[in-house]
Amino acid sequence: MASSQWTRSEDKMFEQALVLFPEGSPNRWERIADQLHKSAGEVREHYEVLVHDVFEIDSGRVDVPDYMDDSAAAAAGWDSAGQISFGSKHGESERKRGTPWTENEHKLFLIGLKRYGKGDWRSISRNVVVTRTPTQVASHAQKYFLRQNSVKKERKRSSIHDITTVDATLAMPGSNMDWTGQHGSPVQAPQQQQIMSEFGQQLNPGHFEDFGFRM
DNA sequence: CATGCGAAGATCTTACATTG
DNA sequence: CAATGTAAGATCTTCGCATG
Numbered sequence: 001m002a003s004s005q006w007t008r009s010e011d012k013m014f015e016q017a018l019v020l021f022p023e024g025s026p027n028r029w030e031r032i033a034d035q036l037h038k039s040a041g042e043v044r045e046h047y048e049v050l051v052h053d054v055f056e057i058d059s060g061r062v063d064v065p066d067y068m069d070d071s072a073a074a075a076a077g078w079d080s081a082g083q084i085s086f087g088s089k090h091g092e093s094e095r096k097r098g099t100p101w102t103e104n105e106h107k108l109f110l111i112g113l114k115r116y117g118k119g120d121w122r123s124i125s126r127n128v129v130v131t132r133t134p135t136q137v138a139s140h141a142q143k144y145f146l147r148q149n150s151v152k153k154e155r156k157r158s159s160i161h162d163i164t165t166v167d168a169t170l171a172m173p174g175s176n177m178d179w180t181g182q183h184g185s186p187v188q189a190p191q192q193q194q195i196m197s198e199f200g201q202q203l204n205p206g207h208f209e210d211f212g213f214r215m
Numbered sequence: 216c217a218t219g220c221g222a223a224g225a226t227c228t229t230a231c232a233t234t235g
Numbered sequence: 236c237a238a239t240g241t242a243a244g245a246t247c248t249t250c251g252c253a254t255g
Contacts, residue, residue: 101226119240122239134239135227138239138241139226139228142242
C-alpha cells in the first residue's frame with residue numbers, strides 16, 4: 001500500500017494541492033507531486049488509499065480509530081468520526097449525535113458570513129461550508145451569535161465560538177474535499193479555493209472582528 | 216491523584232414565520 | 236404551497252472544581 005510515509009504536514013499540503021488542482025486539471029498528479037516533492041505515483045496512490053478509507057468509513061464498515069481527533073480529522077480532510085460511526089453500532093432509532101464543528105469549518109463559516117451576510121445560510125452551506133446543511137449552519141450561527149452577545153460576561157469555558165477572526169491560510173477547506181465522489185459537486189473545491197484566495201488577498205487576520213451584526 | 220457532580224457548551228429537532 | 240429562516244428547547248458531552 002503506502003510505500004512512503006506521509007507526515008501530517010504533507011497530508012495538509014496534499015489537501016491544499018488537491019484543492020489547487022481539482023479533478024480534471026491537466027497533469028494533476030504530476031503537479032501535485034511537484035508541490036509535495038513526491039512522485040506522481042506516490043501521490044496518486046495516496047489519494048486512492050484515502051478515497052478507499054473514506055468509502056469504508058462512510059459505508060459504516062470500519063470505525064474510525066480513537067486517535068482520530070477533530071484536528072486530525074480536519075487535517076486529513078474529513079470531519080470527526082462521530083457522524084460516521086454513530087448509529088451503525090446501535091439501533092437506528094437513537095438520536096443522531098452531533099458532529100462537532102471543526103475550527104476549519106467555523107472559520108469557513110465566518111468567511112461565508114462575511115461573504116453572504118447573516119441569514120443566507122443556504123448560500124453559505126452550498127458554497128462555503130459545504131460539509132454542513134443550511135439548517136446546521138443556521139443552528140451554528142444561532143448559538144454563535146448568542147455567544148457573541150454574552151461575550152462580556154466572564155467565560156468559564158473556552159469555545160469554538162470565541163473565534164471571531166480567521167486567518168485564511170489556516171482555514172483551508174480540506175474537510176470539504178469530495179473524497180468519496182459520492183456526494184457534492186465537483187465545483188465545490190474550486191469554489192472554496194477561490195473563496196480562500198480571495199479572502200487571503202483582501203483580508204488580514206483581525207478583519208473579521210467587526211461584522212456589525214444585529215440580532 | 217482519582218472520582219463524582221453540577222454547570223456550561225454544542226448540536227440537533229421541531230414548530231412557527233416569512234417569502235417568492 | 237414549498238423552501239427557507241428563526242426561535243426555543245431537548246439531549247448529550249465536556250469542563251471545572253470540590254472532595255476523599
